[in-house]
Amino acid sequence: MSKSKFLYVTYIRTTADKLWDALTNKELMKSYWFNMHQESNWTAGSSWEMKDSKGEVWDSGTILESQRPHRLVISWQHQHHEDVRAEGYSRMTYLIESAGSLVKLTVSHESDVENSDLIAKVSGGWPMILSSLKSLLETGEALPDPRKAA
């Protein structure tokens, strides 16, 4: 059992296919992931990278499982901060299920490191990103970056 875990569920008025596309399409991602995007061909065994708008790699890893449009598992290591990189690989899972006229998205991000700094950091980021994703799919517009306000 993982020692640190973040779990989040959101319901979105969309289809499983549209949600899968939004989670894996680089251009769509840029609009709701606050200028970050991911590169991969999204098949099991392929490499995966998270980059900022300048192309710098923040996280990287491997696609462990890919069952379009229902389940994606990524082995995920942070690269930008050395102390977080030292935690090694975490595991991130998207589970997409139909829920009547809605789609249920469950994101779990876990690490075998106790009190993982990576999991603490992503715990603040995921609700923001997934809220922005839901807005994009339901209204056509992602959220403005809350970190630029306040």
Add this chain to the structure above:
Amino acid sequence: MARLTTESTVYVTYIATTPEKCWEAVTTSAFTKLYFFGRSIESDWRIGGDIVYRTPDGTVDVQGKILECDPPHYVRFTWHVEMIPELSHLPDSIVSYRIERAGENVVRFTMTEEHPAPLDERLLEGGRWGWPLILSGLKSVLETGKMFKADPPGAPPAMQEYFKELRK
């Protein structure tokens, strides 16, 4: 063997709206009926006053007392389930809604369900299952103006197991 816990459940969502509009969506029946499984809400929003969530047929689902209230940013109240007989003997939980500005037209909404008295951890599954559905609806209603049609609530497996055990 049942494990007791005082762990809180927390859910955060970001909504394209203003704190005032979000407060209205949380505190008036015209809005809650659109996303809270059809529930209406009644309260005078004063400390010590009652708060009630009612089903469409008028049955009291949840009843509580307002502990803290600072419109349009914060409300905290006790939460006692009246409608489900298996849960009505339980000690009160405490629920709070926090609304913070997070940009020109964005709010950060935080729901916290506290359990001051230890509870069978399987009971927490009710909130962990229900809040994401309710608060996904709150966000959609505020951003799209449309009702959020969620499937009617059915107890998650861990709670059904708890109910079964009670009936033994």
